[in-house]
Amino acid sequence: MSEPSVLHNTFVIERSYPHAPQKVFAAFADPAKKRRWFAEGHSHDVDEFTMDFRVGGKEHSAYTFKEGTPFPGVPLVTESTFLDIMPDERIVQAGNMAIGGKRISATMVTIELQPADAGTKLVCTHQGAFFEGSGGPEMREQGWRKLLDQLEANLAT
Secondary structure (H helix, E strand, O other): OOOOEEEEEEEEEEEEEEEOOHHHHHHHOOOHHHHHHHOOOEEEEEEEEOOOOOOOOEEEEEEEEOOOOOOOOEEEEEEEEEEEEEOOOEEEEEEEHHHHHHEEEEEEEEEEEEEEEEEEEEEEEEEEEEEEEOOHHHHHHHHHHHHHHHHHHHHOO
């Protein structure tokens, strides 16, 4: 039986941060802050990261995988559009990802920030269509979990 041409998936990740929603929101809204936790990484070099944080604005990331990874020297590009922004409460983005020039997914990500006794409850809802060769939703969920760990580390500084 052949692999389906599109695999649809939704996952939800919840995190609690001991910081006010305004501080967590700023980590998504400020391009320099977001680059630190979202774009920088050990497995790739950041070739470009741009962000126009407004409804209708675009975010663009281009990376090259480093030696020692499954895709050394291969480019990874993500393009997304901000669909909805409610300061300190909600961010909705839709985008796509390509590896080596081949589109592997189209997604919508909703970040909800809710005041909590000890700071902020973050709810990340990821809805995706994964195409052939994407590695599937499990890999994407693992990536988002790592990103939210990096966000936590950056909020502490």
